[in-house]
Each structure stands twice: as structure tokens, then as C-alpha cells.
Amino acid sequence: MSVPQWLRHRPWTAFWVRRAARLALSLGIVLTASFAMIRLVPGDPVRAALGVDAAPALVAARRHQLGLDQPFPTQFRHYLDGLLQGDLGTSLVTGAPVAELVRTRFPATLEIALLAFLLTLAVALPGGLLAAVHTRDGRRPHAELAFTALTAGLAGVPDFVAASGLTALLAVALPLLPVAGTAGAGSFVLPVIALALAPTAVLVRIVRVEALKVLSEDYMRTARSKRLPPARLYLRHAAPNMATASLTVAGSLLPAMIAGTVLVEKVFAWPGIGSAMAQSVVAQDYPVVQATVLITGSTVLLAGLLVDMLLALLDPRSAIREM
Amino acid sequence: MAWVAATMLASLILLAVAGPLVWGTAADRPDLSAVLQGPSAAHPFGTDNLGRDLLARVLAGTRSSLLLALAATLLGATAGVLLGSSTAVVGPRARRGLAALINLLLAFPALLVALFLAVVFGAGADGALLALAVASVPGFARLAQTLAAGVAGTDHLAAARVLGLRRNRLLRRHVLPNIAEPLVLSTTTAAGTALVALSGLSFLGLGVQPPAFDWGQLLNQGLDRIYAQPLPALAPALAILYAALTFQLLGEVLAKGAARRGRPARPAGRPAARSGPADDELVLQVEDLTVELPTPDGVIRPVRGVDLSLRAGEIVGLVGESGSGKSLTALAVADLLPEHARVSRRTLHLLGADLAAMTPKDRHRHLATALAMVFQSPASALNPSLRVGTQLTEAVRAHRGARRAEAVEQATATLHRVALPPAVLRSRPHQLSGGQRQRVMIASGLMVRPALIIADEPTTALDVTVQRQITELLADIRRDTCAAVLFISHDIALVAGLCERVLVMYAGTVVESLPADRLATATRHPYTRALVESVPDLTGDRSRPLRTVPGASPDPLAPAPGCPFEPRCAHRQHRCAAEVPPLTGLDAGHRVACWHPLPPSAVPS
Numbered sequence: 001m002s003v004p005q006w007l008r009h010r011p012w013t014a015f016w017v018r019r020a021a022r023l024a025l026s027l028g029i030v031l032t033a034s035f036a037m038i039r040l041v042p043g044d045p046v047r048a049a050l051g052v053d054a055a056p057a058l059v060a061a062r063r064h065q066l067g068l069d070q071p072f073p074t075q076f077r078h079y080l081d082g083l084l085q086g087d088l089g090t091s092l093v094t095g096a097p098v099a100e101l102v103r104t105r106f107p108a109t110l111e112i113a114l115l116a117f118l119l120t121l122a123v124a125l126p127g128g129l130l131a132a133v134h135t136r137d138g139r140r141p142h143a144e145l146a147f148t149a150l151t152a153g154l155a156g157v158p159d160f161v162a163a164s165g166l167t168a169l170l171a172v173a174l175p176l177l178p179v180a181g182t183a184g185a186g187s188f189v190l191p192v193i194a195l196a197l198a199p200t201a202v203l204v205r206i207v208r209v210e211a212l213k214v215l216s217e218d219y220m221r222t223a224r225s226k227r228l229p230p231a232r233l234y235l236r237h238a239a240p241n242m243a244t245a246s247l248t249v250a251g252s253l254l255p256a257m258i259a260g261t262v263l264v265e266k267v268f269a270w271p272g273i274g275s276a277m278a279q280s281v282v283a284q285d286y287p288v289v290q291a292t293v294l295i296t297g298s299t300v301l302l303a304g305l306l307v308d309m310l311l312a313l314l315d316p317r318s319a320i321r322e323m
Numbered sequence: 324m325a326w327v328a329a330t331m332l333a334s335l336i337l338l339a340v341a342g343p344l345v346w347g348t349a350a351d352r353p354d355l356s357a358v359l360q361g362p363s364a365a366h367p368f369g370t371d372n373l374g375r376d377l378l379a380r381v382l383a384g385t386r387s388s389l390l391l392a393l394a395a396t397l398l399g400a401t402a403g404v405l406l407g408s409s410t411a412v413v414g415p416r417a418r419r420g421l422a423a424l425i426n427l428l429l430a431f432p433a434l435l436v437a438l439f440l441a442v443v444f445g446a447g448a449d450g451a452l453l454a455l456a457v458a459s460v461p462g463f464a465r466l467a468q469t470l471a472a473g474v475a476g477t478d479h480l481a482a483a484r485v486l487g488l489r490r491n492r493l494l495r496r497h498v499l500p501n502i503a504e505p506l507v508l509s510t511t512t513a514a515g516t517a518l519v520a521l522s523g524l525s526f527l528g529l530g531v532q533p534p535a536f537d538w539g540q541l542l543n544q545g546l547d548r549i550y551a552q553p554l555p556a557l558a559p560a561l562a563i564l565y566a567a568l569t570f571q572l573l574g575e576v577l578a579k580g581a582a583r584r585g586r587p588a589r590p591a592g593r594p595a596a597r598s599g600p601a602d603d604e605l606v607l608q609v610e611d612l613t614v615e616l617p618t619p620d621g622v623i624r625p626v627r628g629v630d631l632s633l634r635a636g637e638i639v640g641l642v643g644e645s646g647s648g649k650s651l652t653a654l655a656v657a658d659l660l661p662e663h664a665r666v667s668r669r670t671l672h673l674l675g676a677d678l679a680a681m682t683p684k685d686r687h688r689h690l691a692t693a694l695a696m697v698f699q700s701p702a703s704a705l706n707p708s709l710r711v712g713t714q715l716t717e718a719v720r721a722h723r724g725a726r727r728a729e730a731v732e733q734a735t736a737t738l739h740r741v742a743l744p745p746a747v748l749r750s751r752p753h754q755l756s757g758g759q760r761q762r763v764m765i766a767s768g769l770m771v772r773p774a775l776i777i778a779d780e781p782t783t784a785l786d787v788t789v790q791r792q793i794t795e796l797l798a799d800i801r802r803d804t805c806a807a808v809l810f811i812s813h814d815i816a817l818v819a820g821l822c823e824r825v826l827v828m829y830a831g832t833v834v835e836s837l838p839a840d841r842l843a844t845a846t847r848h849p850y851t852r853a854l855v856e857s858v859p860d861l862t863g864d865r866s867r868p869l870r871t872v873p874g875a876s877p878d879p880l881a882p883a884p885g886c887p888f889e890p891r892c893a894h895r896q897h898r899c900a901a902e903v904p905p906l907t908g909l910d911a912g913h914r915v916a917c918w919h920p921l922p923p924s925a926v927p928s
């Protein structure tokens with residue numbers, strides 16, 4: 001995207017204008033995709049949902065109810081109008097308003113996604129720094145190998161496989177934690193760990209590499225030449241300089257984590273958007289699929305915006321340079 | 324690790340080929356008398372709702388799970404690479420458009436895109452395959468786009484070129500690993516991701532449809548009864564995990580292999596020589612200091628047998644070309660060399676205390692308060708994210724137990740000493756000019772009231788007027804505080820103007836040590852003489868670039884047996900190539916390492 005003349009000398013305004021333009025474009029893609037989905041499905045989704053032997057009159061009535069008998073532009077306008085009024089249509093299966101379902105289920109998804117993200121940061125940031133400190137300059141090659149092997153292994157564990165395995169081990173074989181549902185704080189443990197496991201392993205490796213880079217900087221040599229205590233050396237001198245790069249990577253892991261809720265919620269029967277999507281996809285309940293795709297997609301985009309804002313606050317100059 | 328990955332891959336391929344042949348019939352044989360059984364001898368993982376053996380089904384499911392994943396990856400990779408590399412051949416407008424589109428698409432997680440597309444394409448293996456292939460296109464496109472833009476412009480390649488690496492070495496060390504690593508890694512990990520995502524789609528009921536089956540579907544069925552029997556869910560989960568780990572590990576091994584050639588090996592340890600008696604008058608006394616560094620091509624010795632001593636209040640110059648070992652000598656004294664460097668010395672005394680004999684903790688404390696370092700590039704030597712005040716005060720607070728207010732007061736005074744206003748305390752380094760930053764560096768060193776200041780090329784990154792201010796500042800400080808200053812520089816004219824005594828280093832050894840006032844007229848070593856002659860007017864204009872001595876310094880990997888300067892020396896004779904000339908005293912305060920010292924009278928015209 002090229003920069004108009006008047007924005008050249010206002011880097012901050014330019015930054016936000018571009019960021020907003022990108023968000024608008026991506027939201028447009030999500031809107032269009034969610035709208036187009038029900039129209040793109042092969043065959044007649046209404047008939048598929050109602051069953052092959054449904055009366056043609058019923059099918060026609062339902063098509064009319066969904067507005068599928070009108071021209072596409074009209075349909076799209078109605079879709080957007082409905083969205084603005086908080087109307088996401090009604091479920092083909094239960095007949096309940098989809099907006100209500102989203103309202104009740106969205107917080108549950110947000111909770112585990114957010115907790116998983118925080119857990120990832122809380123483990124990976126100090127973990128990566130610690131690993132770097134202990135393995136820099138080729139120290140402890142065995143520890144480095146063990147670290148690499150372990151994180152490589154954990155990074156390869158798919159979230160829903162981790163979820164199944166954790167359930168089998170910690171909920172069934174050793175009945176320590178609930179198998180499914182949202183009964184109390186214990187029920188959060190497994191879904192959150194399942195979601196955070198692989199991202200943590202990925203992030204901790206990258207944080208270590210970032211930390212190694214920072215540790216070899218001139219100013220770290222200066223700090224070492226002052227013989228500062230290790231805590232000060234690493235927390236005060238090294239940590240702030242790796243924050244930006246580490247958070248950038250962490251932010252890039254967030255979309256996949258949000259998408260991961262779909263499968264993980266299914267494993268734990270977690271009453272969130274993800275399991276609603278999983279159910280509606282199989283039941284071919286298209287209004288619900290449409291709404292959940294829209295909500296999940298927008299959540300991903302807004303999370304990306306939040307991360308970018310945070311990074312811009314942390315490191316204004318590089319944020320502007322990035323754009 | 325490599326053989327583990329290879330074994331795992333081989334076992335997967337074997338299972339994919341042989342699985343359906345061996346276990347195919349067992350996997351599809353219903354047994355209504357044994358429906359939904361738990362693990363038993365006949366059915367180690369139990370049976371499903373039609374009484375089919377789950378172990379057989381997991382093993383036989385390998386082929387469909389793997390084949391679908393590979394097909395999706397190859398399809399996605401081909402399309403993505405085509406799309407991405409096409410950005411290189413289209414016009415700039417289209418390129419920007421394509422890049423922006425790829426960026427927008429990358430904002431969405433592949434799994435979500437695949438899920439969406441799988442719904443649109445309809446549930447089933449073909450739909451899932453296609454959905455996944457399309458979902459992986461943006462990732463591959465971005466990669467191809469980056470590679471197409473060329474590794475040639477990257478920073479470290481430019482740096483490597485500056486270092487003068489040869490072309491095929493450049494290609495082998497820097498270009499190939501950087502292209503191969505991302506490409507190989509991406510394709511391998513993408514295959515793993517595809518397998519996981521396909522299993523995920525089947526797990527949701529969007530992928531492979533009965534009667535066909537794959538691991539995801541088996542997991543879905545197993546999960547329904549996980550509370551009663553964990554194994555039927557665990558078995559396919561383990562299969563997915565095994566395959567995912569195989570690809571992960573494979574990518575890892577392949578990437579490591581490409582990157583390995585750049586990494587130095589660890590050297591064997593070398594015991595330090597015994598130290599001699601201390602000389603109490605000396606601030607610093609170094610004898611026979613040697614530094615060894617392992618490189619990918621072998622161990623080099625960039626510092627070999629250096630002797631060096633400074634008295635209180637003395638300012639000594641250490642001169643040499645880059646690579647002569649002068650900076651490493653300083654870092655070795657300061658105990659700041661990288662971990663893999665090996666240091667040996669006969670004597671290393673700072674303020675009369677034997678550093679080698681101290682416990683690491685004592686050495687740490689002693690160096691902290693007796694020695695200050697000023698580094699070359701003040702732009703990178705100050706921490707960009709900390710305020711100047713913090714960086715000035717932290718050392719005294721840590722080592723002298725100064726309280727905050729005290730430390731700030733002292734910092735203000737020290738800033739005044741280096742002619743900076745107190746307001747600088749609240750600035751961050753990027754708000755200061757290069758000269759101001761170097762003053763901050765010097766102030767930061769002065770805070771601990773050191774007995775020795777080592778300034779390593781402190782003015783090289785600065786412009787000429789600022790250079791003079793900084794050297795004058797150092798000279799003043801030396802006079803006022805009686806600290807000894809070791810001034811390291813490649814600029815012999817600068818050193819001649821500032822220092823009392825000069826050590827000239829060449830290829831890791833001191834070749835001449837003399838009073839600074841003799842530099843212009845009485846140098847005896849051919850190298851020093853050539854250095855001096857390369858400066859048009861030793862006491863005059865320092866802004867001109869230093870003309871270098873003709874010839875190149877010797878290859879550190881293959882040190883010659885004789886005088887290191889011999890290949891470039893205009894005065895060499897037979898003995899020079901055979902024996903290393905020792906550093907011998909000519910008269911008081913003048914030592915030279917040369918078999919045939921030049922006559923002192925030779926004044927450069």
C-alpha cells in the first residue's frame with residue numbers, strides 16, 4: 001500500500017490508518033466468506049438439513065425464511081443489516097436465535113484461549129531466557145540438546161491429541177481432573193494446558209534464540225563489564241530488549257490457538273463457540289456455522305490488532321518501521 | 324537424532340505400504356459378538372461398535388492418513404510456490420497487490436480456513452484434501468516470495484562479504500543454508516501440519532467418511548467412550564502423535580544439518596601457566612598472555628604471548644590493524660571473552676592481586692571496582708531500553724552498596740566531569756549524539772573510580788572534532804584521577820598524540836614497545852616504521868584515512884614458523900622465515916621483536 005503525501009510526516013497517523021485499513025479489509029474477507037459459505041455449499045443446504053424426504057413446501061418456506069430466494073446483493077444487505085442489529089439468524093436445528101447462542105458461549109471460549117495465551121507467555125518468556133543463559137557460548141551442550149529435543153517434541157503435539165491424551169491420563173486413568181464440562185476451576189486445567197502446550201514449546205525456543213542474540217550485544221558486554229548481579233543483568237538489561245521480538249512471535253501463535261479451541265472444545269465438550277462450530281458443521285446447521293466462523297475469524301483479527309497495539313506501545317519506532 | 328528421525332520415517336512408510344495389506348481384512352471384519360469391547364488378548368486396543376479390531380484399524384489407517392496429508396501438502400506447496408514466485412516476475416503494482424493479499428490471508432489460521440473450505444467443498448476425503456491444500460497456499464506463497472526476493476540482499480551476507488569470504492565459501496556457508504533451511508523445514512513441517520489438520524477435520528466428521536477410515540475418525544469414535552475405555556481413543560491419538568513427531572523431528576534434523584557447518588566445535592581445555600611474583604607498583608601486569616579461539620576451520624591463536632604493564636596514571640597506547648589481537652587482549656584482561664575462548668597467562672595481576680589465583684566471585688568483585696571498559700561503538704554499547712541514569716548508577720549500587728540518592732548525586736557529578744548536563748540522566752541513549760553517548764560510557768566507567776580504564780577504539784565511530792574532545796577528556800581524567808589508561812586504536816597518529824608509551828601489535832604479538840615521542844623518528848621495527856610512514860604527518864591532520872601497509876596480515880589458521888611480518892617485510896633476511904624474533908630490550912623503555920632492527924636515524928621524509 002502506498003502512502004499518501006499528507007501522511008508521510010505523520011508516522012503515527014500513517015501507522016494507525018494502515019492498520020485500520022488492513023483490519024477493515026480482513027474483516028471484509030471474513031464477512032464475505034461467512035456470507036458466501038451457505039450459498040457455496042454443494043446441493044441445497046436447506047434440504048440437506050431438513051432431510052431428503054422433507055415436504056417441498058416446507059423447504060421453500062424455510063428457504064424464504066432464510067432469505068435464500070432473493071438475489072445475492074439483497075441477501076448480502078440483509079445479512080449486514082441483521083449483523084448490525086445483532087441478528088445472526090436462527091438455528092436450522094433448534095430454531096433458537098444464533099445470537100443468543102453466541103452470547104452464552106463466547107465467554108467460555110475467550111476464557112480458555114486467554115488463559116492458554118497467558119500460560120504460554122508465563123512459561124515461555126522466563127523459560128527461554130533461562131535456557132539461553134545456561135546454554136550461551138556453547139555451554140552445557142547436553143542441556144542444549146535435551147532442550148531442543150524436548151521442545152521439538154512438544155511443539156509437534158497437536159492440541160486435540162494432547163487433549164485426548166491428557167484426558168485419558170489425568171481424568172480417566174488417574175481421576176484427578178474432570179473429563180469434560182465446566183465444573184469448577186479444575187475443569188479449566190486440561191483444556192488450557194492442551195491449548196498452550198505446543199505454542200509454549202515453539203515460543204520458548206524462539207525466546208531462547210532471541211535471548212542469545214541479545215546476550216551477545218555490545219550493551220550486554222558493557223553490562224557484564226560492570227559486573228552486575230545476574231538478576232539485574234538478565235531482567236533489567238536483557239529482558240526489555242527481547243520483549244518486542246518475543247511478543248511478535250507470541251502474537252503470531254495466537255490465531256492458531258484460537259482456531260485450536262474448535263477441536264479442543266470438542267474433546268472436552270467445552271460449552272464455547274468452538275464446540276458449537278464443531279456440532280453445527282456436522283449437523284449442517286448453516287446459520288450457526290456461519291455465525292461461529294464469523295465470530296472466530298473476527299476474534300483472530302481483533303486479537304492481532306491488540307497484539308500490534310501492545311507492540312506499538314512497547315516499541316514505537318520499530319512498529320512504525322514495520323508497516 | 325538423525326537416525327531416530329530416519330527410523331521413525333521408515334516405520335511410517337512401511338506401515339503405510341504394508342498396513343492395509345496385512346491388517347486390512349482384520350480392520351474391516353465385523354464381529355457382532357464382540358462389540359465395543361475393552362482391551363483383551365485378542366483385541367489389544369479393544370473393538371469398535373461393529374466389533375472390528377481397533378489395533379488393526381489404527382495400523383491399517385496409516386496409509387489413508389499419510390497419503391491424504393502428503394497429497395494436500397504437495398498440492399498446496401506447488402500452488403503456493405507458483406503464486407509466491409510469480410511475484411518476482413510481475414510488475415511492481417501487481418507484486419504489491421499479491422504480497423498484500425498473501426499477508427491478509429496469512430492472518431487467518433490455516434485450520435480455520437481449512438474447516439471453512441471443508442464445509443464449502445462438502446464433507447469427505449476429497450473435500451478435506453482440497454480444503455487443506457488451499458489453506459496451505461498462503462504460507463508457501465509467502466515463503467517462495469521471500470526466497471524469490473533473494474538472499475543476496477541479506478545483512479549477514481553483506482557482512483560476510485565485508486569479511487572477505489570467497490565466493491564458493493559464501494555460497495556454502497551463507498547462501499545455501501539460508502535457502503535450504505526454510506524451504507526444507509517448511510515442506511516437512513507442512514506435511515506434519517497437514518496430517519494433523521486432516522486428522523482434525525476427520526475428527527470433526529468433515530474428513531474421511533465411513534466406511535473408509537483414518538486416525539482422526541478413529542479418535543472421534545474413541546473419544547465418545549473415553550470415560551469407560553481410554554485405550555480406543557488413546558491408540559489413534561498416539562498414532563497421530565507419532566506421525567506428527569516424525570515430521571517435526573525430520574524437519575529439525577534437516578534444518579540442523581544445513582546449519583551445522585557454521586558452528587564452532589568446543590576446544591579441549593588447556594591448563595594455565597603458573598604465575599610469577601607480583602609487582603606492587605603496577606596497576607596492571609600481564610605476562611605471556613595467550614588466547615585460543617576455536618573456529619569451524621580449527622583453533623586459532625589471535626593473541627600469543629603478549630606482555631603488557633601499566634603504572635598508575637600512565638596512558639599507554641596499544642596499536643595494530645584490525646585482527647592483530649589488541650581488542651582480544653583487552654577482553655582477556657577484563658575476563659570478558661566468550662565462554663569458548665581459552666586463555667592462558669604466566670602473570671595477570673590487577674592492582675597487585677593475582678586474578679588467576681582468585682575465586683571467580685572475588686575476581687568478579689575485584690574487576691568490578693578496579694577496571695572500567697569503554698567500548699568502540701557507543702551506539703550499541705549502551706542499552707537502548709534503559710535510561711542513562713539507570714546505566715550510570717547501577718554499578719555503584721551493586722558493588723559499593725550506594726543508596727539511590729547517593730548514586731544519583733555521584734552520577735550528576737560524574738556527568739559534570741565529562742561535560743554533560745544533569746538532564747542527560749533522564750534521557751535514553753537514542754536521544755543523545757554519538758559524542759554524548761561516548762561521554763556517558765566514560766562517565767559510566769568512572770562511577771566505580773577505577774584504577775584502570777581500558778578504552779577500546781573509543782573514538783573510531785565518532786567524527787574528528789568529537790574524537791579530539793573524547794581523547795582530551797580521557798587525558799584529563801587520567802591526570803585528575805591517576806587512573807591508568809590503556810588506549811586501544813588502529814590509528815597510530817592518534818595514539819602518538821595522546822599516549823606516553825606505545826605497544827605495537829602484529830598478528831597476535833607485541834612487535835615493538837617504545838616511548839611515544841620516539842614514534843616519529845626512532846622506530847626500529849619494520850612494521851612500526853611502515854605504519855608511521857603511512858601517516859603523512861604524524862602530528863598533523865588526523866582526519867585523513869590511514870594508508871595501510873601493503874600486503875595482508877598472515878592467515879591465523881596457518882601461522883608461519885618465523886617472523887609473522889616476514890612476507891610483507893622489505894628488510895627480511897634468511898633467519899626471519901625460520902625463527903620467531905623475541906621481544907628484546909634495546910635500551911630503557913624500548914623493546915623490539917625483530918632480527919634486524921632498523922637504524923633509529925631513519926626519519927621519514
Ligand code: SF4
Pocket residue numbers: 848849850886887888889890892893894895896899904916917918919920
Ligand atoms: S624479523 Fe625479519 S622479517 Fe621480521 S620484521 Fe624483522 S627484518 Fe622483517
